[in-house]
Amino acid sequence: SLSGSSVFTHLFLLRCCGFCRLSRSSTARRGLSVAHEVYRALTLTLTVVYLLQECVYAYQERTDMDKLSRVMFLLLCHITSVAKQLVFYLDADRIDYLIATLDDPSYNEMSHQRLLVDASRWASRFVWAYSGCAVVTCTLWIVFPIIYHVQGQTVEFPFWIQIDYTKSSMFVVVLLYSYYVTTLVGIANTTMDAFMATILGQCKTQFTILRIKFETLPTRAKQALRCDSEQNYDEVLMRLFHDCLKHYQKIVSAILIQFGIGAWILCMAAYKIVNLSVLSIEFASMILFISCILTELFLYCYYGNEVSTESERLVTSIYSMEWVGARLGFQRGLLVLLERARRPVRPAAGLVIPLSLQTFLKIIKSSYTFYAVLRQTK
Amino acid sequence: MMTKVKTQGLVTDLMPCIRLLQAAGHFLFNYHADTSGMNMLLRKIYSSAHAVLIVVHYICMGINMAQYKDEVNELTANTITVLFFAHSIIKLAFFAFNSKSFYRTLAVWNQSNSHPLFTESDARYHQISLSKMRRLLYFICGMTVFSVISWVTLTFFGESVRMIASKETNETLTEPAPRLPLKAWYPFKTMSGGGYVFAFIYQIYFLLFSMALANLLDVIFCSWLIFACEQLQHLKAIMKPLMELSAALDTYRPNTAELFRVSSTDKTEKVPDAVDMDIRGIYSTQQDFGMTLRGAGGKLQNFNAENNPNGLTAKQEMLARSAIKYWVERHKHVVRLVASIGDTYGTALLFHMLVSTITLTLLAYQATKINGINVYAFSTIGYLVYTLGQVFHFCIFGNRLIEESSSVMEAAYSCQWYDGSEEAKTFVQIVCQQCQKAMTISGAKFFNVSLDLFASVLGAVVTYFMVLIQLK
Numbered sequence: 008s009l010s011g012s013s014v015f016t017h018l019f020l021l022r023c024c025g026f027c028r029l030s031r032s033s034t035a036r037r038g039l040s041v042a043h044e045v046y047r048a049l050t051l052t053l054t055v056v057y058l059l060q061e062c063v064y065a066y067q068e069r070t071d072m073d074k075l076s077r078v079m080f081l082l083l084c085h086i087t088s089v090a091k092q093l094v095f096y097l098d099a100d101r102i103d104y105l106i107a108t109l110d111d112p113s114y115n116e117m118s119h120q121r122l123l124v125d126a127s128r129w130a131s132r133f134v135w136a137y138s139g140c141a142v143v144t145c146t147l148w149i150v151f152p153i154i155y156h157v158q159g160q161t162v163e164f165p166f167w168i169q170i171d172y173t174k175s176s177m178f179v180v181v182l183l184y185s186y187y188v189t190t191l192v193g194i195a196n197t198t199m200d201a202f203m204a205t206i207l208g209q210c211k212t213q214f215t216i217l218r219i220k221f222e223t224l225p226t227r228a229k230q231a232l233r234c235d236s237e238q239n240y241d242e243v244l245m246r247l248f249h250d251c252l253k254h255y256q257k258i259v260s261a262i263l264i265q266f267g268i269g270a271w272i273l274c275m276a277a278y279k280i281v282n283l284s285v286l287s288i289e290f291a292s293m294i295l296f297i298s299c300i301l302t303e304l305f306l307y308c309y310y311g312n313e314v315s316t317e318s319e320r321l322v323t324s325i326y327s328m329e330w331v332g333a334r335l336g337f338q339r340g341l342l343v344l345l346e347r348a349r350r351p352v353r354p355a356a357g358l359v360i361p362l363s364l365q366t367f368l369k370i371i372k373s374s375y376t377f378y379a380v381l382r383q384t385k
Numbered sequence: 386m387m388t389k390v391k392t393q394g395l396v397t398d399l400m401p402c403i404r405l406l407q408a409a410g411h412f413l414f415n416y417h418a419d420t421s422g423m424n425m426l427l428r429k430i431y432s433s434a435h436a437v438l439i440v441v442h443y444i445c446m447g448i449n450m451a452q453y454k455d456e457v458n459e460l461t462a463n464t465i466t467v468l469f470f471a472h473s474i475i476k477l478a479f480f481a482f483n484s485k486s487f488y489r490t491l492a493v494w495n496q497s498n499s500h501p502l503f504t505e506s507d508a509r510y511h512q513i514s515l516s517k518m519r520r521l522l523y524f525i526c527g528m529t530v531f532s533v534i535s536w537v538t539l540t541f542f543g544e545s546v547r548m549i550a551s552k553e554t555n556e557t558l559t560e561p562a563p564r565l566p567l568k569a570w571y572p573f574k575t576m577s578g579g580g581y582v583f584a585f586i587y588q589i590y591f592l593l594f595s596m597a598l599a600n601l602l603d604v605i606f607c608s609w610l611i612f613a614c615e616q617l618q619h620l621k622a623i624m625k626p627l628m629e630l631s632a633a634l635d636t637y638r639p640n641t642a643e644l645f646r647v648s649s650t651d652k653t654e655k656v657p658d659a660v661d662m663d664i665r666g667i668y669s670t671q672q673d674f675g676m677t678l679r680g681a682g683g684k685l686q687n688f689n690a691e692n693n694p695n696g697l698t699a700k701q702e703m704l705a706r707s708a709i710k711y712w713v714e715r716h717k718h719v720v721r722l723v724a725s726i727g728d729t730y731g732t733a734l735l736f737h738m739l740v741s742t743i744t745l746t747l748l749a750y751q752a753t754k755i756n757g758i759n760v761y762a763f764s765t766i767g768y769l770v771y772t773l774g775q776v777f778h779f780c781i782f783g784n785r786l787i788e789e790s791s792s793v794m795e796a797a798y799s800c801q802w803y804d805g806s807e808e809a810k811t812f813v814q815i816v817c818q819q820c821q822k823a824m825t826i827s828g829a830k831f832f833n834v835s836l837d838l839f840a841s842v843l844g845a846v847v848t849y850f851m852v853l854i855q856l857k
Contacts, residue, residue: 312830319822323724326819327717331710331812338811345818364831 008110009120013127013209016134017202018106024194025050026092028099030106050191051092057188058085063167078165080296081189088192091199109209113254119216126212134201141193149186200306207310207354207362213258214317218324220251225329241334248340255321255348304367311354311362318352390418394494395612398515402522402604409597410435412481415488435594436477442591443467443474445569452570458548461747463568465768468744472737472775473595476602479733486729490609493722500711502630502704503623510622514615518608525604525778526597532771533592539767540566543760566592603778606730610782610826613726616719617789620712621796627712628800630705631809709812716793716816723786723824734779734828738838744772745842749849753857773846776839783826783834791823 021027025046029039061082068074095102115123152162156178164185170177228243325345330338353361360366392400396416407413412432414425450463480487499507545564548557562568563575566588575584748769755762794817802813826834 316830322819323720331713335807335811342814
């Protein structure tokens with residue numbers, strides 16, 4: 008279906024890397040699904056093991072500020088990523104249900120095909136670009152160790168491993184292991200963020216379609232009358248109106264599926280910003296890391312904001328249709344709908360913090376305040 | 386010499402402002418009578434020349450800032466100046482890239498509906514909005530000229546020096562600098578002679594035109610808001626006659642002559658005395674008792690009509706029915722206008738607030754170093770007042786829009802809706818639903834333009850200032 012196709016690329020990437028379950032319909036062979044389950048469990052254990060190795064290294068190097076700051080940022084990123092993976096692993100049923108609801112016929116009306124196609128094209132390009140950035144960054148990170156090793160200098164990997172990697176063969180093995188896990192984690196982070204952002208973006212598109220349907224309600228009723236002149240104008244109007252109402256109810260119930268890790272991500276982002284500024288780290292790396300965190304935070308807040316504003320515009324759209332000459336019963340139906348539509352849909356992280364651009368500004372302001380105060384007290 | 390260009394709607398009302406924008410060098414090439422290729426080319430060259438001159442001087446100021454970046458005092462002062470004039474560059478570029486949406490907003494009110502019964506009210510409020518727009522334009526132009534004059538005057542007071550901290554002795558030395566309004570780097574010598582005069586005149590030009598560029602665009606935005614607010618006032622004013630009109634539709638035998646005289650006198654309102662709880666004092670006329678439209682008679686009822694149940698001719702009945710349609714369509718038009726204004730100018734407001742926030746933070750720091758009534762104090766306070774004034778300018782009009790749009794609901798409730806027809810009562814309900822959420826202008830969805838924004842900015846400046854004073 009058209010709206011389901013917007014998350015197609017995300018699910019493809021996630022399934023290839025072993026984060027998301029295969030869909031029910033495609034498990035034609037039991038063997039394949041069992042193998043995929045094993046692959047998923049393996050990926051999760053691998054990332055957790057890497058995380059533990061980093062923790063041990065951080066504990067060992069806790070007196071050396073430079074190395075500690077390098078590994079702390081990676082550690083925090085990996086903790087966030089493992090948390091997201093756990094959600095996808097343990098809540099796989101709810102995610103499957105969410106994906107299945109996207110295939111509902113009322114989300115995929117052919118008359119609004121262009122909007123849906125544009126939305127899926129944009130979503131797919133975005134996830135390729137975002138994950139591509141993560142992969143490129145990870146690839147660049149292994150360039151330096153290779154250069155140092157070729158020049159004969161000592162290379163130190165930021166995780167605890169008991170193998171001696173001064174010899175080339177062991178060095179290659181350890182390098183590949185590190186590259187594989189960091190790339191996996193990078194893809195996990197970015198694709199999962201893009202997945203949730205796309206779901207929110209799809210909600211926004213559905214609201215836009217709903218607004219267009221409301222604005223054109225009387226004109227569509229008149230057109231239907233022209234085709235089939237036996238019907239009553241009022242009856243046609245009421246029928247189309249019910250249709251729009253059901254669509255609205257479905258969108259609203261879809262958004263209520265919350266991802267509890269949204270709150271976790273916001274807190275981690277704020278903590279990471281403050282942490283980074285306090286630890287001594289070189290300027291270029293700090294800018295890079297801060298921009299990564301801000302991008303992740305901005306993604307959630309921007310798409311949450313888009314959904315809220317689009318649902319707020321619903322009232323204006325209903326008002327701007329030609330209701331002046333309609334039957335009083337229809338106008339009273341509009342009134343009840345307007346009463347409900349006046350409360351905008353606000354996606355919230357952990358059901359408490361609303362995802363909006365104001366939240367984004369507040370987090371940045373609070374982080375800067377903490378940072379300034381901490382700097383003064385150092 | 387120049388044939389008058391045919392304009393309509395908002396363009397006619399804003400023509401003086403548009404001409405000033407074109408004179409200041411914005412890339413505004415529409416609304417000319419004569420659109421021959423030669424003249425258009427001349428106008429484009431004029432605007433580009435202004436843009437080039439202003440950007441070149443801005444870069445000179447930037448070079449000066451980079452030259453003296455090691456001195457903390459100089460750096461702060463130069464940063465404030467550079468940020469101050471960043472508004473002009475941003476607005477110039479913003480208009481150049483967004484001129485299509487400006488033209489679209491200016492064209493929103495080209496066709497507006499009308500109703501024979503309400504033309505007088507429409508014209509009256511239109512006139513009020515015109516006079517308010519003119520007064521705003523004169524005020525802002527006056528303030529701009531006054532700022533330039535006072536800046537130039539202030540240049541001739543005090544020592545024209547730069548504070549340099551000497552590395553060896555660790556004390557501040559003074560280095561002589563040219564007595565010019567702005568500190569900038571020039572490729573020629575400007576301490577005295579021809580170079581000094583040229584630089585002085587260039588700087589006066591730069592001051593005047595860059596301030597005009599920024600302020601006039603804000604004037605256009607605020608004029609749009611004034612227009613929208615006066616339209617809402619007009620809609621509120623005709624709500625009462627509208628209700629009376631609709632009551633004529635499904636009641637019996639009104640006195641039509643009396644009804645179609647739309648009275649603009651509001652003698653019936655009597656504000657009750659707070660001490661005197663005598664309710665009879667409030668309802669003092671027959672109209673208030675509601676006895677005129679149903680039941681007991683009164684001057685609006687006429688029991689002498691024979692055949693026509695409403696006592697209206699066909700034309701009068703059509704007028705009555707179309708009044709509600711006029712009101713709703715006019716309100717939808719205002720909603721479209723406000724949405725268009727928000728889409729056009731929202732991003733510019735976001736940039737303005739961003740730059741102003743950084744400027745005000747630095748100014749709070751500078752203000753802690755004031756140590757007496759001298760040139761430094763005057764210039765710092767001048768910058769502060771001007772920056773806060775710019776923010777206040779659009780906050781107050783944004784706030785007025787919010788208040789006007791949410792008070793439409795009160796006007797709808799305070800008219801005699803209970804005497805209206807069923808259709809009128811449902812109309813009041815739907816309008817109240819739409820008006821409960823006030824129409825706001827948002828800065829690209831990050832914030833809403835209202836006096837709350839101004840209060841938070843002012844509060845932040847005062848807080849920074851107090852904290853920095855304590856830390857000194």
